[in-house]
Amino acid sequence: MAGLAATFGSGAMTNPIKDVLKSETVLVTGTNTTENHPIFANYLKEAVLKHGTKILVIDPRRIDLVDYAELYLQPKPGTDIAWINGLMHIIIKEGWAAQEYVAERCEGYEDFAKNLEKYTPEYVSGITGLSEDELYAAAKLYGQASPASILYAMGITQHSCGTDNVKSLGNLAMLCGNMGVEGGGVNPLRGQNNVQGACDMGGLPNVYTGYQKVDIPEVREKFAKAWGLEADALDANPGLVLTEMFPAAAEGKVKAMYIMGENPLVSDPDLTHIEHCVEALDFFVVQDLFMTETAKMADVVLPGVSFAEKDGTFVNSERVVQRIRKALTIPGEAREDREIIAELSTRMGYEMKYESAEAIMQEISQVTPSYGGITYERIAEKGLAWPCPDTDHPGTPILHVSNFSRGKGLFFTIDHQPPAENADAEYPFILTTGRVHSHFHTGTMTRKGEGLNKVHPEIKAEINPEDAARLGVEDGDLLSISSRRGSIEVKAWLSDRPAAGLVFVPFHFHEVAVNRLTNAVLDPVAKIPEYKVCAVKVEKAV
């Protein structure tokens, strides 16, 4: 989100999901939409089948949506900036750029355009492995369409240059005048039910709710006042991000951690290192539904409740705040998470007392301008998209309509950066990780019952048949996959989705944790790990 915030002033999906029905072209990159956002994929297919929308897929994996695509390009992993710059080079040269829009609504164009001059089709082809014809056809498909939408997900962000990847997509959208219009936009698909809400609520080390920055004195004073604290009581320095917290534990700077509803001991990169970090903590508290791999390492485990046992709100990928409702009584002595936090806080000398989840939302709307008009009453039937500043405001389905949140849209001058780890003689394959349709994240929920395990019982590594033949591996054979950090054994699934030289392993399965292999190198701004590219060797297990 850091990339979008820098470009436009606001880091969230700019347009509603349904908007793709109005797009002439949709560029789909770094999102396996049919597997990870199946309902969004319904709209993409409807757009193609009933509205004549053309889909352009650019992805190292041949995802299922390619069957619906007008054009599919399979670049080498970790070359996104190069192909995006390459498309923009062609778009400018062919006169497909929205010159008036750029002049009127954007800034930073001159330097940006100058830098693009070197991204000739020939140069880009050398980096990405795409042919010059492919690049031209893709540039035409996006550049000549109006409006055109861009969809992306973790395939763009989970790189050491993830923020720059996102900024590059922002450049592309602005260059063609696709921001602030129906059917356009730059749209990051959020992978978890309330990842948008956790960000909106200030579950980030540098901002309070609604992205109000902790390093602005007036903002701190406002929150100190609202929370009944002395004017200078709140910490002025941004805190540590998740991927910094664990190393800080190993260094002895962080002594204790409190984790609610997360399972980093399956989901984080370079797990063996994370385990070592957690062991170094003096005190570790986990609040969860289950005895997860993370909870097992805790000193104290607190039983929280599921979405079916509490009232509250989630925010979906298109910024719509929607209700969840208590349907069941709470099992055993488990307690609502809000009650646990409030009780703990009160015991530590800072009293918190709320009658209900609704009472908390009332406080949120008072301290958060973009949530000012959100009330349980208004969203009883249908959610509202933020920004929604007051109770008469209808919500904002499309961002940046007449102005960007930051005023003018900012073009960034960005150059291709190779991934931190490249395939070499010893580790000749590239490993990329992600999800499968029937499971979710670390599998703590989807792997609990019978149903979904019947559909997808076990972990499999997708490998190109060409590579498999070379290794003497047949479908179902056991593979040994190792990186510089660790090794796993996993069944092979021969599939033409990964190109030759690429293997894909999902991260849902704690018993075969692919994050033992992944590289913890981070994007310097967003601090996202490079899950999508690491060098591995693949052998038939003996």
Add this chain to the structure above:
Amino acid sequence: MVTLTIDGKEVTVPQGTTILEAAKSVDIRIPTLCYHERLNPIGSCRMCVVEIDGFGHPMAACTTPVEDGIEVTTNSDRLTRIRQDSLKLILVNHPLDCPICDKGGECLLQDLVYEHGIDKVEYTAAKVDRDSLYATPLIRYWPDRCIMCLRCVTACQEIKGIGAISIEGDGYGAQVVAVDPEICQSCGECLQVCPTGALTADLSRYRGRTWLIDRVPTTCTYCGCGCQLELNVQNNQVIAVTTKDGVGVNQGSLCVKGRFGYEFINSDDRLKTPMIKQNGEFQEASWDEALSLVAEKFSAIKAEHGGGAIGGLTSARCSNEENYLFQKFMRAAIGTNNVDHCARL
């Protein structure tokens, strides 16, 4: 625009509108069975027949476009007889096993048979034993109950764009089969549109009667699409997940996780009491013991090393309200901005 008369009422609608849609626009109900709002008209069931002045044969309202000046009748003795006959022909094959059918109580066929007062079927046919050849372990196909309306096949094609199922065989031997089990994702779009109990959720089989279930509207807990669904609750257990057509971004659709991924809620593995680790083993503890210990340890570390020595991870799984309180706790009570969550993972 085209102007026509339906049951004596003048109606003006755009060209290309079907008679069924035109009638609906003026609140005239024509009985339907295979017709579904989200699908292109199928025209397989003959329930929506209407009379058009000057035409000898009754026409299917769902597939017949309006024409200027036509006079349509939606209800007559003749139409009722045709509809009754269509239903009777369905009932020749469809068993009246409503007492053990999960769809009983909200079955479109049951409602239409009731509405048309069919108490006797004069026709008989030889009983054919049919195997269930459906694609997925989560969706059960009951071939005897299938009325060959084609809603499921059409939805898999038109809504999901998958086409995993089709009708195989013809006439009496026809049944829905998986043409490509590998591409079926068990999303349940087919059972969502099935008007009878021919496709049912196997996890929910015999677990609750529709009229005894509480349906609690909520938001799905998986990906960021934010689908609207209903938790079907009986005896404090979630026994199924359903959706309402036209509600939320999903408009009634769900994926396999949203529709069938609810078992974790009532799992026996749920943590039911706080636990404290002593000598490497977890011991059950009271809330008072557990929270006292946490408050004491956090306070001691804060006093000795400052709030910055404590880190908190809030959750993309939890609600806004919980996330708000968690960061407020870290900032106001602990005194640090060390709060993050797994947005990056």
